[in-house]
Amino acid sequence: MNEIVAKRRIAKDVYRISVKAPHIAARRKAGQFVIVVAHEGGERIPLTILSSDAEKGTIDLVFLVVGGSTLELSRLEEGQSIPHVAGPLGKPTDIEAVGTVVVVGGGVGTAAACPIAAASAEAGNNVISIIGARSSDLVILEEEFKGFSERLIVCTDDGSYGRRGFVTEALAELIESGQQIDEVVAVGPLVMMSAVAETTRPHRIKTVVSLNPIMVDGTGMCGGCRVSVGGKTYFACVDGPEFDGHQVDFGELASRLGAYADFEKTSLERIREVHACLLDDALKDKPSQPS
Numbered sequence: 001m002n003e004i005v006a007k008r009r010i011a012k013d014v015y016r017i018s019v020k021a022p023h024i025a026a027r028r029k030a031g032q033f034v035i036v037v038a039h040e041g042g043e044r045i046p047l048t049i050l051s052s053d054a055e056k057g058t059i060d061l062v063f064l065v066v067g068g069s070t071l072e073l074s075r076l077e078e079g080q081s082i083p084h085v086a087g088p089l090g091k092p093t094d095i096e097a098v099g100t101v102v103v104v105g106g107g108v109g110t111a112a113a114c115p116i117a118a119a120s121a122e123a124g125n126n127v128i129s130i131i132g133a134r135s136s137d138l139v140i141l142e143e144e145f146k147g148f149s150e151r152l153i154v155c156t157d158d159g160s161y162g163r164r165g166f167v168t169e170a171l172a173e174l175i176e177s178g179q180q181i182d183e184v185v186a187v188g189p190l191v192m193m194s195a196v197a198e199t200t201r202p203h204r205i206k207t208v209v210s211l212n213p214i215m216v217d218g219t220g221m222c223g224g225c226r227v228s229v230g231g232k233t234y235f236a237c238v239d240g241p242e243f244d245g246h247q248v249d250f251g252e253l254a255s256r257l258g259a260y261a262d263f264e265k266t267s268l269e270r271i272r273e274v275h276a277c278l279l280d281d282a283l284k285d286k287p288s289q290p291s
């Protein structure tokens, strides 16, 4: 059992929790994730490890409430335990000192981008971070990014905070300004990562994206997280989740994710009925896809 030692709501429907998981805390590296099960017999939820404290034996996770399992997770309080936390899973980010790295985070993908940006800075890179959200109340981890970024650009779609517009527009401007960029890393909704890859492609800037296909076992056994990259098939849970953004078949991945939309809608409607009296604003207004 993995006790929740701290819990904080950091934005609308977004929670940050510190969870006791000493073995994972001792081994995890940037880019890796865990699979958690919020209650016995519940669904498996892949979540990126934001940070860890090996001395305290804790890992920090950030999650957006998008459906039944994340809602159940959000209902666990400090002192309660998560029955299963498996990890660290996935390949760590390939971090090298390359020069200037632009890290782009969109929505809750900003949480997965954060450890990559931190590790890139620690390796000696000049990190420029661009983080985006739909509106000011959804901007997360700004202070953390300020701590290790040479420059931080915050974007909101509606202009309620920072720069108005998409993160890709800020990235395009940065490239056009003549800024030397040696690598771009993007984590966020599929459409955003695809747009980042198309922005950097003509400039031949190495671009890494962190994919979020449906995962079940997280160990390469079920095939659920199959993705096509450069014409070859990979399992994101063991071969990724990070891949060359210029090689990813985003169209195929989007249609595979879309295949579950009806099922998720029905499941969410059932949860709404069952929990009608318990729901806070979390699911009354279902947010867009998580990263």
Ligand SMILES: Cc1cc2nc3c(=O)[nH]c(=O)nc-3n(C[C@H](O)[C@H](O)[C@H](O)COP(=O)(O)OP(=O)(O)OC[C@H]3O[C@@H](n4cnc5c(N)ncnc54)[C@H](O)[C@@H]3O)c2cc1C
Pocket (backbone or CB within 6 Å): 033, 043, 044, 045, 046, 047, 048, 049, 062, 063, 064, 065, 066, 067, 068, 069, 070, 071, 108, 111, 112, 211, 212, 213, 214, 215, 216, 241, 257, 264, 267, 268, 289, 290, 291
């Ligand atoms: C490697 C990886 C890292 C992730 N890291 C984070 C993170 O740090 N924070 C965060 O908020 N979210 C993260 N996600 C997404 C998160 O796993 C899903 O939001 C969560 O599983 C949704 O479950 P649900 O039952 O609440 O929602 P549902 O209603 O079941 O689904 C809502 C949406 O969540 C996604 N999803 C559902 N089940 C899965 C699954 N088993 N695997 C992957 N995606 C799923 C789908 O896109 C779906 O449309 C990550 C996903 C992956 C693959």
Ligand code: FES
Pocket (backbone or CB within 6 Å): 214, 215, 216, 217, 218, 219, 220, 221, 222, 223, 224, 225, 226, 235, 236, 237, 238
């Ligand atoms: S989640 Fe089953 S193979 Fe990757």
